Amino acid sequence: MPVANLLEQLSVSAASQGAERIFLRLQQDDDVISSARLSGFFPLMQETLYRGGPLSEESGQGSLFDADARLRKKEKPDEYGLFRLHNIATPAEVRILSGMTFDQWASSHEQSAGRYDERVFDGKGTIRGWLGTARRSSxxxxxxxxHPDDESVIEDIVIAGLRRLSNTKTVFCVVPEYQFALSRTLEQQNFRPEGEFITLVKSTAKTVRESNLARSALASREPM
Structure with a gap:
């Protein structure tokens, strides 16, 4: 079966279960991209997968931010504050295409397998930054x-994350194309690009309408 048809079946199945959007991450040179575009997927953003190593717990940190003192464990009430941070830190064109409400955003989190830890830091009455680390085996x-106004502490945040992963051998980080400061900081820590990816998105609204029309057409043909 052609890939475009498989993706269309996926869209119908997802829509029937209440999904409003489908996100698809592929390598930049994947042949599936053209089929995805034909089946209604639109490019959302490009991402780079970086690979590097951890830092020891004794490693020094930058001078601008005391990560050990400022970073605290993320709690359930922080979710809406993180959603607001996401909207501020994400370019408008990406937000418009993804078009997610708070509930949709909260349910779409990608969580890495293994031992997962989330930290946040506050400032001016709001959440200003978030750090997520996960480790599985090595x-x-x-x-x-x-927050865009706090990018000056990006080095301190990255170092804090790499220190938390001190018992691993390899560290990966997926960086959206608009996080320039993060890319630069990782490269300063001897991380190197491992792969280029593109995320595509498709709204299932049209799929739902077409599916409903098809069912209506079939029903009208059934004998009374």
Whole structure:
């Protein structure tokens, strides 16, 4: 079966279960991209997968931010504050295409396998930054998000994350194309690009309408 048809079946199945959007992450040179575009997926953003190593717990940190003192464990009430931070830190065109409400955003979190830890720091009455780390066996994953006005502490945040992954051998970090400061900081820590990816998105609204029309057409043909 052609890939475009499989993706269309996926869309119908997802829509029937209440999904409003489908996100698809593929390598930049994947042949599936053209089929995805034909079946209604639109490019959302490009991402780079970086690979590097951890830092020891004794490693020094930057001078601008006391990560050990400022970073605290993320709690359930922080979710809405993180959603607000996401909206501030994400370019408008990406937000418009993804079009997620708070509930949709909260349910779409990607959580790495293994031991997962989330930290946040506050300032001016709001959450200003987030750090996520995960480790499974000897592999670690790092992710972070900062308020644009606080990007000066990105080095301190990255170092704090790499220190938390000190018992791993390899660390990966997926960086959206608009997080320039994060890319630069990782490269300063001897991380190197491992792969280029593109995330595509499709709204299932049209799929639902077409499916409903098809069912209506079939029903009208049934004998009374």
């Amino acid at each position: 592999v670690g994953n790092l992710a972070t998000m900062l």
